Amino acid sequence: MKEYRIAVVGMGAVGREMVATLEKSSLPVSELLPLVRRNEGEPISFRGRTYKTVKVNKGVFKGVDIALFSAGEQASKELAPMAIEEGAVVIDNSNAFRMDPEIPLVVPEVNPLDAKKHKGLIANPNCSTIQMVVALKPLHDLYKIKRIVVSTYQAVSGTGYKAIDELNEQVSAYIAQEEIKNSVYPHQIAFNALPHIDVFLDNGYSKEEMKMHHETRKIIGDESIQVSATAVRIPVVRCHSEAVNIETEKPMPSVEEIKKILAEAPGVTVIDDVANDAYPLAADCQYKYGVFVGRIRKDYSIPNGLNMWVVADNLLKGAALNAVQIAELLAEKNWVSKDTGC
Numbered sequence: 001m002k003e004y005r006i007a008v009v010g011m012g013a014v015g016r017e018m019v020a021t022l023e024k025s026s027l028p029v030s031e032l033l034p035l036v037r038r039n040e041g042e043p044i045s046f047r048g049r050t051y052k053t054v055k056v057n058k059g060v061f062k063g064v065d066i067a068l069f070s071a072g073e074q075a076s077k078e079l080a081p082m083a084i085e086e087g088a089v090v091i092d093n094s095n096a097f098r099m100d101p102e103i104p105l106v107v108p109e110v111n112p113l114d115a116k117k118h119k120g121l122i123a124n125p126n127c128s129t130i131q132m133v134v135a136l137k138p139l140h141d142l143y144k145i146k147r148i149v150v151s152t153y154q155a156v157s158g159t160g161y162k163a164i165d166e167l168n169e170q171v172s173a174y175i176a177q178e179e180i181k182n183s184v185y186p187h188q189i190a191f192n193a194l195p196h197i198d199v200f201l202d203n204g205y206s207k208e209e210m211k212m213h214h215e216t217r218k219i220i221g222d223e224s225i226q227v228s229a230t231a232v233r234i235p236v237v238r239c240h241s242e243a244v245n246i247e248t249e250k251p252m253p254s255v256e257e258i259k260k261i262l263a264e265a266p267g268v269t270v271i272d273d274v275a276n277d278a279y280p281l282a283a284d285c286q287y288k289y290g291v292f293v294g295r296i297r298k299d300y301s302i303p304n305g306l307n308m309w310v311v312a313d314n315l316l317k318g319a320a321l322n323a324v325q326i327a328e329l330l331a332e333k334n335w336v337s338k339d340t341g342c
């Protein structure tokens, strides 16, 4: 069986989860190459061996089969073309290439065949979009979703390791009744909710909100779906939660039937028993694989409407796990080499 030489670019919140997820994956890995821009030589344990972090430089991707990028948009724009040139297939977690029509944007449970079309680069979608499309694709296939209204409750780890430190420091300062300092977010995040993720655009929405609109259409492959999002950062370390409302073209069956459909859908776990206070919770879903759905109920205000609550670990299904699943898909289907077209 072929073994793959895998590079992980960026050893931050997502990069470290990439290594942990690869460790558990069945992907045959001959060698791991952890790439950084500083702290060269830091030991990284992987499958019983210790690898040292290496600074990214020209030629470093020679011999690499798959490069998992999680070093931010700027680094991806600078380094992904070099990695491809040197022979690696790049799976990129940043926003740099997601909306390029030539580049597949892949969630393996939703649009696995798009991965086959890659020309050296596959983009990993935004974390809030991934968990939403995994939960909604089975319903779209059956009842055709016309419109999605979503409010997110997003964890600070979505902003990277510096944001986790900022939340912890603010909580300690609050308890000690000391001054609360902020640098990552424009306001205090501890004991607060910020309706502000990424930059604001001319239409009044944040970039994160518009990513949910554009990326959902591209992944599901239906430009007619309308997505209206409000993205909110909350003081939770891991797991994004989402209140999702959908309106479908065709009538939907009973809530019990919808629960069955979702329970059988790939990557979805239904936790929905309100009589026993059971619904997905960020605190329970962290470090878990998959997407968790609950509070499923009809929207009584319109004919074909449904509400649900969707939770997933943003560092796993929202980032590292989805990227490793793409790598597994490429290996399983023998799609690691580029599609040269016909």
Ligand SMILES: NC(=O)c1ccc[n+]([C@@H]2O[C@H](COP(=O)([O-])OP(=O)(O)OC[C@H]3O[C@@H](n4cnc5c(N)ncnc54)[C@H](OP(=O)(O)O)[C@@H]3O)[C@@H](O)[C@H]2O)c1
Binding pocket: 009, 010, 011, 012, 013, 014, 015, 035, 036, 037, 038, 056, 069, 070, 071, 072, 073, 075, 093, 094, 095, 125, 126, 127, 157, 158, 159, 160, 161, 162, 314, 315, 318, 319
């Ligand atoms: N966090 C999430 O839930 C999530 C979900 C989906 C996608 N993403 C995307 O994934 C990327 C990484 O996010 P993150 O949360 O892991 O951020 P992070 O915790 O800030 O980590 C980014 C890491 O990349 C390193 N880096 C920056 N430029 C580099 C370069 N040129 N070469 C090598 N390493 C470099 C940084 O090094 P320093 O330590 O020197 O700064 C840092 O360690 C971002 O594009 C983000 O948008 C994140």
